[in-house]
Amino acid sequence: MSLPAEFAELEPFSGWVLATERERYAKRLASSMDEMQTFYNAAFPLLAAANKYLERFGMDNLPEAERNLLLLMMSLVTVSFPIEVWKQARVPDSGAAYLDLVSEPRVL
Amino acid sequence: MSPPKDLSMVKPVERVLKSGLFGPWDRPDIEGLDPLPAGINPSRHRAWGIDSYHFFPNFMLLIWAPGWYLTYHYWPTAVDSHIFEANLYFVPARTAAERLAHELAAVTFKEYALQDANTLEATQTMLKSRVVSEFPLCDQELLLRALHKVTADYVKEHANVVAG
Numbered sequence: 001m002s003l004p005a006e007f008a009e010l011e012p013f014s015g016w017v018l019a020t021e022r023e024r025y026a027k028r029l030a031s032s033m034d035e036m037q038t039f040y041n042a043a044f045p046l047l048a049a050a051n052k053y054l055e056r057f058g059m060d061n062l063p064e065a066e067r068n069l070l071l072l073m074m075s076l077v078t079v080s081f082p083i084e085v086w087k088q089a090r091v092p093d094s095g096a097a098y099l100d101l102v103s104e105p106r107v108l
Numbered sequence: 109m110s111p112p113k114d115l116s117m118v119k120p121v122e123r124v125l126k127s128g129l130f131g132p133w134d135r136p137d138i139e140g141l142d143p144l145p146a147g148i149n150p151s152r153h154r155a156w157g158i159d160s161y162h163f164f165p166n167f168m169l170l171i172w173a174p175g176w177y178l179t180y181h182y183w184p185t186a187v188d189s190h191i192f193e194a195n196l197y198f199v200p201a202r203t204a205a206e207r208l209a210h211e212l213a214a215v216t217f218k219e220y221a222l223q224d225a226n227t228l229e230a231t232q233t234m235l236k237s238r239v240v241s242e243f244p245l246c247d248q249e250l251l252l253r254a255l256h257k258v259t260a261d262y263v264k265e266h267a268n269v270v271a272g
Contacts, residue, residue: 044120044121047124051125051208052205054207054208055203055205056203057203059200059202059207066204070204070207077211080120081219084121085119092223094222095225095229095230097228099218101218105198105210107200107207
């Protein structure tokens with residue numbers, strides 16, 4: 001699982017490179033807060049640089065390493081709520097409700 | 109408002125990616141957003157953020173100031189359960205960074221929707237108990253009042269037909 005050279009230090013977190021929101025959300029629910037905090041601590045400081053880097057790439061024929069970086073940062077977005085807000089993996093007070101993404105965007 | 113007036117009111121990832129519940133803070137570069145069509149933000153309020161339309165019986169359209177929209181469908185499956193379907197429509201991302209901003213908006217939508225779902229569960233549980241027989245609505249709950257008014261009209265019309 002390759003990432004652009006500038007972001008190679010995130011390769012230990014390649015397990016978070018997941019192609020669909022459903023997979024990313026499932027990994028969030030299956031992870032401990034410590035696991036998500038470790039990922040967040042490594043990835044968040046590189047988010048601004050990654051965002052600026054990704055501005056240079058169009059969505060047509062996105063190279064594999066850049067696609068991996070985008071998917072990894074999408075996972076960071078997914079864990080940002082548990083880490084920055086909820087202090088738990090599940091959305092609090094959501095009762096028995098669940099919300100599944102059944103149709104991914106055409107772009108990506 | 110988008111972008112937020114007070115950046116301390118949004119979380120760190122939102123400040124980096126300039127996106128969140130209200131969508132990407134920067135409007136997409138397409139025609140038709142400035143000025144907006146006359147039916148959107150009709151009073152031209154400077155602090156306008158969203159217009160929300162309800163089409164009887166179960167379709168809603170929400171248009172956000174930064175240039176994207178949501179649709180909702182409500183599908184009742186029993187008196188105390190339903191399927192809620194939402195679609196988010198963005199101008200297609202030109203760059204991978206724009207796609208990431210879309211993801212943050214969509215992920216944030218899901219977090220808020222799950223929180224709101226809890227109030228629906230509580231409301232439906234309460235209604236099923238039949239302990240409460242009257243439910244006050246305030247003047248501003250126009251769409252909800254219209255929904256119940258039109259539904260009551262349908263039921264009355266059907267009852268009249270059945271009664272002959």
